[in-house]
Amino acid sequence: MDGLTAEVKARLTATPILSVRGVERRFGSTLALQATDLDVAENDFVTILGPSGCGKSTLLRIVAGLDAPTAGEVLLDGRRVSGPGADRGMVFQSYTLFPWLTVLDNVCFGLRERGLPPAQQLEIAHGFIAQVGLKGFEHHHPKQLSGGMQQRTAIARALANDPRMLLMDEPFGALDHQTRELMQELLLSIWERQRKTVLFVTHDIDEAVSMGGRVVVMSARPGRIKLDRAVALPHPRHYAVKTTPAFVALKAELTEAVREEVLAAQRASEAPAA
Secondary structure, eight states, rough: TTTOOOHHHHHHHHHHEEEEEEEEEEEEEEEEEEEEEEEEEOOOOOEEETTTTTSSHHHHHHHHHHHSSSEEEEEETTOOOSOOTTEEEEOOOOOOOOOOOOOHHHHHHHHHHHTTOHHHHHHHHHHHHHHTOTTTOOOGGGSSOOHHHHHHHHHHHHTTTTOEEEEEEEETTTTTTTHHHHHHHHHHHHHHHOOOOEEEEOOOOOHOOOOOOEEEEOOOBBOEEEEEEEOOOOSSOOOGGGHHHHHHHHHHHHHHHHHHHHHHHHHHHSOOOO
């Protein structure tokens, strides 16, 4: 572990709260995800990279309990995941707000379902709305918001429920470049304050390195974990971290690893059927 910060070493040696054990997923005769093992420690921020169709989102959906593995199991705090639960907050790439509810009502939704008193719901919701920079927009509906503002609302809604883990599937993929970078900085600043455990799927290598405490690279389909690298960059992180030698070196390694898998996927798609 030479070259790693004390913070990174502590995360790598911590007891995992999430354990993925031999998880495999088939869709009919197609093996989408090979038997996969992954441990995520408490307070860690793990980003997942890989070519399209490699099983990144499938793995995330299995952890969320939205899909079931063909084989293997997922354990959260030692308990087997068998379906969705409030202990896992999910943020998707597509905007998933309830269009008939205001920002405030969207953020309160899970709190109301849990039966919290209205005054407590409002206190929690207003706090997270302020954290994501939407104070003053509490009574706007989603159609009145930009894409970035809708994703801020979705993040506030997920965090308001105080999940054990935050699961994010390309949450900024539909945003323009400038908004995406601002959202990255926002989420990272929230994580640096709260240290919520995060599993984050992305196609963007810069995003994976600048935000992650670990970066996992998956192979072309059938997906497996090809590479697992700690990110030895201290916190708090400023956007200028992308110019540092450590960032550039890790980005180069990951770019090559992902490129190999993209080419492998391309060759497989061009191969004649058996």
